[in-house]
Amino acid sequence: MTAGGRHDEAWAAHRAAWLLDARRRRTLLDPLSDREPLEPKDAYLIQSKVNEARLLAGDLPVGFKLGYTSKPMREQMGVTAPNYGLLTDRMLLSNDSVAGSFLLQPRVEPEVGLVLGKPLVGLITRHEALGAVKYAAACLEVVDSVWADYRFTAEDNTADGSSAAQVVIGPPLPVLPRDLVHTGVVLYRNGAVLGTSAAAAASGNPIDSLVWLVHQLHEEGIGLEPGMLVITGGLTSAVELAPGDVVEAEFQSRCRVGVRRLPHTSNASRAATTN
Known part of the structure; x- marks a missing residue:
């Protein structure tokens, strides 16, 4: 048993292998919570086993x-509190890159990324966080859930790494970290405006995230x-990145970041049963 959870590491390793295998086979799954109770500690334990496997593979x-630091994202996905997931080097994309062909059902959301110049450990204050941020960057997160139709509980989502898949790193934002809260953003798909927001949507301030x-x-x-890079949460509802789509975000001061998907990308299949 883990503290605060129902299950042990062997159970978590088995569930993590199931998730990783589904991604390898490009198969979508029904939520684990449909089959058995899942508490936050259980979910993070599964995530840790997925992370271990990725790091052993060279990430x-x-x-x-x-995840879910903004009210629009929590409302869209039916969750009530933030969560987090690991980012690895294989997830990072340069501006205007093509999203990975391995993605199952990608969606995109604009985010403020914070790059650290100093370590942050312990029960820090906002002042300490501000002092550790080297700069902020315009980013797009490409989320990609293994759960079919993005139907999941917060615990399912946490187990799946908070749907972490890829991060597009755009230009530095020309504002001081303490002034990030006033930064606006417009989200476009194929040139059409799909959402507007501001950095304050991330926990009231990205620094608080x-x-x-x-x-x-x-x-x-x-x-x-x-x-290290910390992306501080989606500022708008996530939008689908379908084959052939281009999704872009323009932050204040004309800082633009974009990602595209190839026109002939295959879709994931759906598993007949869960494990």
Whole structure:
């Protein structure tokens, strides 16, 4: 048994292998919570086993993503609290890149990325977080859930790494970290405006998203290192990235970041049963 959870590491490793196998086979799954009780500690334990497998396969940790820090995203997905997932080097994309062909059902959301110049560990304050941020960047997160039709509980989503798949890193935002809250963003798909928001949608301030993450990591006995990237949560509802689509976000000061998907990308299949 894990503290606060129902299940042990062997159980989590088995569920993690199931998730990884589904992604390899490009198969969508029904939520694990449909079959058995799943608590937050259980979900993070599964996520840790997925992360271990990825790191053993050669991925390098480069930071973290935050999920559901904005009210629009929580309402869209029916969850009530933030969560987080690991980012690795294989997830990072340069501006205007093509999204990975391995994606199952990708969606895109604009985010403020924070790059650290100093370590952050423990029960930090907002002042300490501000002092550790080297710069902020315009980013797009490409989320990709293994759960069919994005039907899941917060625990299912956490087990799946908070749907972390790829991050497009755009230009640095020409504002000081303390002024991020005033930064606006417009989201486009194929040239049409699909959403508008501001950085304040991320926990009221992206810096507060960072503080929340460091506090959560402190409970696990870890922290953040210099050079790490933290994307602080979707600022609008996520939009589908269908074959042939181009999704772009323009932040204030004309900082633009974009991603596209090839026109002839195959879709994932759906599993007949869950494990």
